[in-house]
Amino acid sequence: MEKDERDLLDVLKFELNFVEKGGYSPSPREPRKMNFIFEDSPTCMNYDSKDNPGPCGECVLMGLVPPGQRSQTIPCRHIPLDAAGQTLDSLYRQAEPAEIGEIYEKWLRATIAKLSEEREKRAATPAQAPAAPSAPAAAEPLFGKLHPKCANPACTAAFHWLAGGRFYRFVPGELTDSTKANAAEQSGSSVTAKHYWLCETCVQSHTLNYKPDSGVVVERRWPELPVSEPPKQLSAARH
Numbered sequence: 660m661e662k663d664e665r666d667l668l669d670v671l672k673f674e675l676n677f678v679e680k681g682g683y684s685p686s687p688r689e690p691r692k693m694n695f696i697f698e699d700s701p702t703c704m705n706y707d708s709k710d711n712p713g714p715c716g717e718c719v720l721m722g723l724v725p726p727g728q729r730s731q732t733i734p735c736r737h738i739p740l741d742a743a744g745q746t747l748d749s750l751y752r753q754a755e756p757a758e759i760g761e762i763y764e765k766w767l768r769a770t771i772a773k774l775s776e777e778r779e780k781r782a783a784t785p786a787q788a789p790a791a792p793s794a795p796a797a798a799e800p801l802f803g804k805l806h807p808k809c810a811n812p813a814c815t816a817a818f819h820w821l822a823g824g825r826f827y828r829f830v831p832g833e834l835t836d837s838t839k840a841n842a843a844e845q846s847g848s849s850v851t852a853k854h855y856w857l858c859e860t861c862v863q864s865h866t867l868n869y870k871p872d873s874g875v876v877v878e879r880r881w882p883e884l885p886v887s888e889p890p891k892q893l894s895a896a897r898h
């Protein structure tokens with residue numbers, strides 16, 4: 660079973676659709692069999708693989724389970740559904756199916772509304788590169804540090820292989836003729852490449868350049884790109 664990479668909001672919308680279509684209603688063949696919320700829905704990560712279930716810890720729903728309940732056998736029964744802290748686990752012990760359905764649906768709609776609202780807010784305020792240096796500033800090399808980070812000295816984004824952004828590699832021998840002499844001077848006889856990384860946010864407004872007098876610097880792109888421009892360099896960073 661692969662790690663669950665579904666989007667939580669999409670999963671919950673799908674689940675609401677399932678609920679509205681009466682997905683949890685008892686089947687006419689087994690009118691006495693109770694259907695369990697999440698577990699008997701296609702929303703369950705293991706719906707199609709009951710014989711070979713993946714660990715619930717990888718399910719996208721786990722983000723809704725309080726940390727203290729995540730080691731439960733069926734963690735999704737422990738998602739708090741109302742202000743009183745009722746969960747499917749507590750409701751199955753004391754409430755009628757109709758009441759459980761009502762509480763659950765109310766929670767589901769409220770959670771979808773909350774997640775949608777958060778996303779809209781995030782989309783309305785695009786990420787800004789933090790305090791971008793207006794004049795070129797010396798870029799910080801990626802390696803040789805305890806905590807590798809974005810080359811923009813004003814940015815604190817920690818480096819991660821899967822974080823996107825863009826890699827830069829500067830090899831003194833590969834620099835243009837006009838800069839070669841200087842680069843050789845600066846690096847001595849070493850031709851070791853230096854690696855830099857601009858995070859996904861910074862790479863949208865900045866780039867790295869080699870300057871004969873100041874070395875590798877962080878510069879604003881020119882012409883300036885709109886901040887919303889998606890970084891295209893991800894594929895280039897993977898080889």
Ligand SMILES: [Zn+2]
Nearest residue numbers: 809814858861
């Ligand atoms: Zn950055």
